[in-house]
Amino acid sequence: MTTMTMMICCVQRCPATPAPVLLSLTVLSLFLFISPVIGWRPWPHQKINASDLEFGGSKKYEGSSEFVHLKYHMGPVFTANITVHTIWYGTWQKAQKRIIREFINSISAVHSKPPAVSGWWKTVQLYTDQTGANISRSVRLGPEKNDRFYSHGKTLTRLSIQSVIKSAVTARTRPMPISPKSGLYLLLTSDDVYVQDFCGQVCGFHYFTFPSIVGFTLPYAWVGNSAKQCPGTCAYPFAVPDYIPGLKPLKSPNGDIGVDGMISVIGHEIAELATNPLVNAWYAGPDPVFPVEIADLCEGIYGTGGGGSYTGQLLNGHDGATYNMNGIRRRFLVQWVWNHVVNYCTGPNALDQ
Template identity: 75%
Template structure:
């Protein structure tokens, strides 16, 4: 979908009405504690809300189709716009994530192995999504050029300012550029914290001058960590007994929460950059895309209110994927080859 948020009602619907159709889920005992020889860490189960049916999608329930549009087959360059105030460590966490996507030297389970599922998607010529994802140019907008309350259209204005700046403008790359607009924790964006944590779309030539695939993701650390930085923060409506958050792997709840949303949007931008390639549903303005199908699933058995089997680092932090010098928690994506959600930390890999 063009928005990334915790669509719990979808999982409740599947659980209540579609569970007889689920044949791709792989049940694993939630209390199991299995050694991971590659990382010398343990898997663990996390029930943030309650013990619920565990599933990983249903190939019968999902009607994912290709609609003949382009996917990002050329080497992908991620250009970042830092809107507002960001500290050096926050930027480094996000840069390390982007740089890890194509790094095949990272120990298993790695981000590059996670991206291999995204690579399975092709265009009408049979060309796969590129395995090469690199960090491109960056632009700082420290002075909040469009204010601290942004609409979806004003986000496109921020991008236009970045590519038309008089000094060090961002390169204009409609074919393989991926423009990542990140707003600081004191910036409110339309629908942020109420229905979205991030979304992707493309810029309008009438506003920006070019059609550029872009994604916006907000830092929810101050505004709504319990909504957008879950499971590193818990919703306030939960009873205290169910409000125990997991420890974030990089010590910044807002940014660690952003990483999974960034991954979600990058996967969907690569597979559906102009809203006419890979998605389920009949409405291209409200599609269900390859990451939406796995919303809230981070490990084997995940689904509903259950994150799935995750990994525990030596310092007590929770993660599921290794990156360059860091660990991250990233949701799984749908494989149209396997017909279920998958990730490199799956226990049956």
């Protein structure tokens, strides 16, 4: 999953770094060369990687169909009803949880005012498996787990993230359900938790757990709250980097810069998990070690005309807040995803719809 030269990583990717791909013992050597699935954000020190050389510096391709060759590699996708199991790691306010829960619930909401989050998900639904079955329309919240005592500390590595998930599914009391085929495990870390490569390379990423660590192969995503560590990078455009003088932040729609910044990253990761849960389904590029997925291709694009440092045409509320989609009761800013039918980035707020 990662805005002015920015990123909204979500599973996965930062502008110049692909997403970290984790593997079991056989794959651990490969892990050394993998980066998480990231998004586009204003990273102060960007480096060029293999996928950037192939797809260009920003990996944003609204209308550039001749350069993007997204392919299906015959792996499974989420065709069964999707259940999101959230692990709240660290200290979370009730209001923060409500914002994130409503976004996830809005994915399947049928009566939201357009442009709606559910309209955004319709692009994800266009993707199919090898039988022709489409990705499920149904995305719902499942049982959650709170880890308010930081059971694995306040500093996590990519591999220790999997240990947090293991603790949730093997807990003595109310263990989180194990559902490899339709369960999506979403680990969210609070603003005082440091995660490997957070802020410097990623704002979030997705992969799958190793049986050697967790006991099961479970598709998961991690997204961090950047409010205290790097809001100018991972909560852009609701916060801006200090090194870009004169740039003014936009007003967030729900009054919480860190959480409003997380929403697009969460959407990025969920969309890519649904279409590429085991990193062998839908992606562009010749190498699964550096997959460029449906949200990576549109990183930084939130409206018509988006690309480069321009977010595209957005909506402004009467309260001055900026957003591009409506949920059940709230408004959100969510990046677009790649539509393989028309071969460009699409979203429900497009001006040509």
